Amino acid sequence: MHNYRRPEDVPEGHCLVVGTGQSGVQFMEDLRIAEQPDPKATEAKTNHCLTGRDGGHEIELRAFARDGLPLYGSVSGIEGTTICFAPDLNRNSDDADKSYVGISDMLDIDIAVPEAETFRKVWRPEQEITEIDAHDQRVTSVLWCIGFRPSDS
Numbered sequence: 527m528h529n530y531r532r533p534e535d536v537p538e539g540h541c542l543v544v545g546t547g548q549s550g551v552q553f554m555e556d557l558r559i560a561e562q563p564d565p566k567a568t569e570a571k572t573n574h575c576l577t578g579r580d581g582g583h584e585i586e587l588r589a590f591a592r593d594g595l596p597l598y599g600s601v602s603g604i605e606g607t608t609i610c611f612a613p614d615l616n617r618n619s620d621d622a623d624k625s626y627v628g629i630s631d632m633l634d635i636d637i638a639v640p641e642a643e644t645f646r647k648v649w650r651p652e653q654e655i656t657e658i659d660a661h662d663q664r665v666t667s668v669l670w671c672i673g674f675r676p677s678d679s
Contacts, residue, residue, distance in 0.1 A: 539667065592649035596655075597615055600614055608659055611655060
């Protein structure tokens with residue numbers, strides 16, 4: 527196991543980024559900018575993140591997917607070279623969009639801003655992919671960006 531600090535830390539091949547919170551999304555953007563071949567993402571629980579890169583901008587996972595980044599649901603298991611995903615990408619993406627729109631609406635009420643463009647979904651999966659073969663997909667590394675969770679141990 528290694529710690530990620532920069533795209534050069536990721537071995538050649540494809541990288542599966544597990545977790546799409548602030549860190550995971552920024553890591554995906556780092557890998558795309560560094561032209562790491564085809565990073566893959568899972569667990570779309572947030573679709574909009576902000577980055578401080580280049581003066582700051584919004585990062586939207588649906589736009590990444592529209593532009594070719596494979597997105598999957600939550601990792602549900604790994605057996606051999608098979609990585610399994612829950613069929614929850616649509617639901618998680620929709621829930622994240624509702625959260626984003628709700629936060630935006632609250633901010634718009636409290637801050638005088640020009641009329642903003644109405645949010646629209648720029649991508650929706652045609653089908654939920656529930657497993658991939660890491661070997662066939664050339665996945666050589668996994669970045670676990672799932673944050674901290676309470677433990678009952």
